[in-house]
Amino acid sequence: MRRTLLLTDDPIDEPALVAGRPMSAGMGAAIVFSGVVRGSEDGAPIGAIGYEGFRAMVERQFGLLFDEMERRWPVGSVRLVHRLGVVKVGESSLWVEVVAPHRREAFEASQWLIDEMKRVVPIWKRPIPA
Numbered sequence: 001m002r003r004t005l006l007l008t009d010d011p012i013d014e015p016a017l018v019a020g021r022p023m024s025a026g027m028g029a030a031i032v033f034s035g036v037v038r039g040s041e042d043g044a045p046i047g048a049i050g051y052e053g054f055r056a057m058v059e060r061q062f063g064l065l066f067d068e069m070e071r072r073w074p075v076g077s078v079r080l081v082h083r084l085g086v087v088k089v090g091e092s093s094l095w096v097e098v099v100a101p102h103r104r105e106a107f108e109a110s111q112w113l114i115d116e117m118k119r120v121v122p123i124w125k126r127p128i129p130a
Helices: 014-019 055-072 103-120
Strands: 002-008 029-036 044-053 077-083 085-088 092-100 123-129
Touching: 002 055, 014 029, 014 092, 029 103, 044 055, 055 077, 055 103, 077 103, 092 103
Parallel strands: 002 077
Antiparallel strands: 029 092, 044 085, 044 123, 077 092
16 A cells, blocks of 8 residues: 655645555545635634644554555555644645555545544644634
8 A cells, every 4th residue: 555644834736646646456446535624713703723743643544544444445555634723714625645456445444543642642732713
């Protein structure tokens, strides 16, 4: 399974990521998820979210998640981009792509990865008032 993890302070260039998609002949499904910062957090309006994380720990946890994903599903590739720093409302803070032979395993693996990421990856968010 190909793996790409990018932690960046820069905006996520989704068209460039899609254009660079690795698809081999045996892969028939590509699931893309983009997590966008909403304009409110716990009912209060915000202007942005500040994300921070200790890169070495974040990379280690994502490596473990990718290992488990590879054991559970026949995924051809996973690419994940997570913003750090300040992300304004309406901007993407997370971009995930899972490529697999069929849609079911691509959807399942993608959903599992995002749920587990939220649970175990040490990235903290701080709402910034509008």
